[in-house]
Amino acid sequence: MTTVSTPVSQPLLDRLRAALGADSVLVDPDVTDGYRRDMMPLAPDGAPQAVVFPRNTEEVQEVVRTCAAHGVPIVPRGAGSGLSGAANATEGCVVLVTTRMNAILEIDADNRLAVVEPGVVNLDLRGAVEKHGLFYPPDPSSYDWCTIGGNLSTNAGGLCCVKYGVTSDSVLGLHVVLADGELLKTGRRTVKGVAGYDLTKLFVGSEGTLGVITQATLALRPLPQAPATTVAAFGTTADAGTAVTRIVREGIVPSLMEIMDAAAVEAVETYLKTELGAGRGAAALLICQSDSGGEAARRELAAIEQVCLDSGADLAYTTDDPAEGRLLLAARRAVLPALELYGAWLTDDVCVPRTRIAELIAGCARIGDEVGLRIVVCGHAGDGNMHPTIVYDRDSTDELARARRAFDDVLGLGLALGGTITGEHAVGKVKREWLVRELGPVGLRTHRAIKTALDPTNLFNPGSMFALE
């Protein structure tokens, strides 16, 4: 937190209040400080001069025009559940919070689509479409409080991706307020369409740097069957990695395939006061589900169970009890809160080719030893997207520094294994330097050219993803 007082432009605030109403423009630092940061402890932040809560597209346009006229940057923000600092405020900016734009405008069951505002909470959308027998797949860990707008901005993933893809695979079209305040409508309501550049997918994952999304048309899928679940415990992470490779190689597509290392299992068992059935000495637990239903699910999971045993699993069992499946998933989702038993956590997000998962886990153990901190690994084994999570003492600047070193070493390891520095959390304000390493000079130049073309004054989320110079 800075001790310098944040510059405030009274004419800007006056115009924002005139457009949105005084109750939609917050300036009290005790309140606005709550909007400085998302959930990533390492990213820089600043004090916003105002936090605004527009209720509709027209109000967003007015905020954009006002901020553009005053040369004040805008940081778009949903629920603040992000893990990259993409929604962190910059000093003196206006934070534009979309949570009041939370209407589900339409569910067209016959064409399997929904039209929503960005502030809709992921879980609320899932529940609403489920009533129509439909399914919105993207399910980031924070799905019970994150917003669709944040999911769109980071191109969020989740546990579903191995079978159903990431957020951009479920987006048909967007409304976006551009830097000049004009409203751009991208995409369409049809399943297919190639009229023009794919602007929809350019804006998805652009981390609020190109415009403010005010509406999205989302593709829905048929609601799958209640899943059956297979759990397998391995004595070595290498064996677990072999099992993942073989499952992929055999052409089995589970609806979920999660991995937890021994430390993750231990933390969750302590936190939830339950046993996950991995047994003593297990180095890794693999949780797989199939939502194909009936005989197809039984066949898929029997094949997975056999592959696990063939790859050296100490035990493997399958259940078609949905309650048991839910408990196992709840355990997997409890890894991060469970780590708070030990201290603060810092979660990474590398994605590697699926054949390299075991090497990544082994490398993380080595990095943990080197920095003297616990690194817990869990992740989406089915697509190689792993979340090595570093535990540190939040009151120790030395431990924080070592955590940062481990964080960077994990990114370097991910790149060395042919992976990427972020599978689903985004670059934000914490991995900008790493993005340059991944993209190279031509890629960075291309990014800057697009940003400058669409946002010539760097109005939107400046300094997120990459710096303009």
Next chain:
Amino acid sequence: MTTVSTPVSQPLLDRLRAALGADSVLVDPDVTDGYRRDMMPLAPDGAPQAVVFPRNTEEVQEVVRTCAAHGVPIVPRGAGSGLSGAANATEGCVVLVTTRMNAILEIDADNRLAVVEPGVVNLDLRGAVEKHGLFYPPDPSSYDWCTIGGNLSTNAGGLCCVKYGVTSDSVLGLHVVLADGELLKTGRRTVKGVAGYDLTKLFVGSEGTLGVITQATLALRPLPQAPATTVAAFGTTADAGTAVTRIVREGIVPSLMEIMDAAAVEAVETYLKTELGAGRGAAALLICQSDSGGEAARRELAAIEQVCLDSGADLAYTTDDPAEGRLLLAARRAVLPALELYGAWLTDDVCVPRTRIAELIAGCARIGDEVGLRIVVCGHAGDGNMHPTIVYDRDSTDELARARRAFDDVLGLGLALGGTITGEHAVGKVKREWLVRELGPVGLRTHRAIKTALDPTNLFNPGSMFALE
């Protein structure tokens, strides 16, 4: 064809010959005329001053630098199977043909990906990966001769899309030579990744207007089971449309769902000298497949058969004989060649919400009556992507004019039904004015801003998709 002689720049040709070798630079108009056009009769074309055949990325870079230095535009081209004029030459341009870059560089079965050059023929890739038990889904009608580069540039679809999506859903990363000759590498080899803007999907479907794709990393799927097939014949197209809507609504996802109207069935039966079993008086034939295998396929197709009968089908039957399924598909794919029995054809490519298919077919019949030409409708009912095809006498300028009118009226109808002017064939040089109508002024301006940012001198495929001014 123009009667003015095409301007030729000798220094340009000399430098191209020095870089590529004389046998890779064709200038004889008798030969280069064969590279003026793709398969769309209505799009404008021009005479290229040279047609070049680079063998690798470095040679593409040299062509780009040379043309940029001489201010001569480049029109990238694959096999020329396109249906939008996107690959049509402009007067005095250099046509860059990618067919000599036809190596499959890598098949990584464990990570389910392939790395290919753009000139690889779609069918060759399908065959090569099938040997590894893998599947490359995109299957445009021209799959036995179109190239992956053309598929990427138009974001091609095919019969597979209802279950497996379009080309962009199978692309992980690209190598692209930019307007300054630099090589941009987009994307990654991992399944997921959100590091930076989704440049991969920006270039896919950009119709060669932003750069030349010289390599692609493609995601593969497990090879599905041999499909079983259901055919249903309907007395009215409205009933067929109802069946499609109900199939979608019931959450059934066939691996293929094609529709042919009576005129399409008649043409194919005459052409192939066989009966498709629709019976006399059938107004529409629906062909559905499931590749889920065994019991799952039987369950899906039994449900589809029942929905068809409930929706008023006169007959419906299911076969799990792969040979019979292949024959039916071959019949569906034979619609366009079959139409040559009647004259020249001009195929449209509108995509409408799946609930509006029957209205589209009825509207096409009305348009056919109005212009006095036969309009045959077939298409990908599962995703609403329809190909109304106009038959005309190629020697009659009056019929060509009426065909053009019908072509435009179908586009207007598609937009009026909430659809798009192109589901999979691209805008090219034939639907530029329609793109403006679909995008609106803000969308068009955004397209121009991106094009100008990446290709400031309008080097690549000028006048395709949209005009810069």
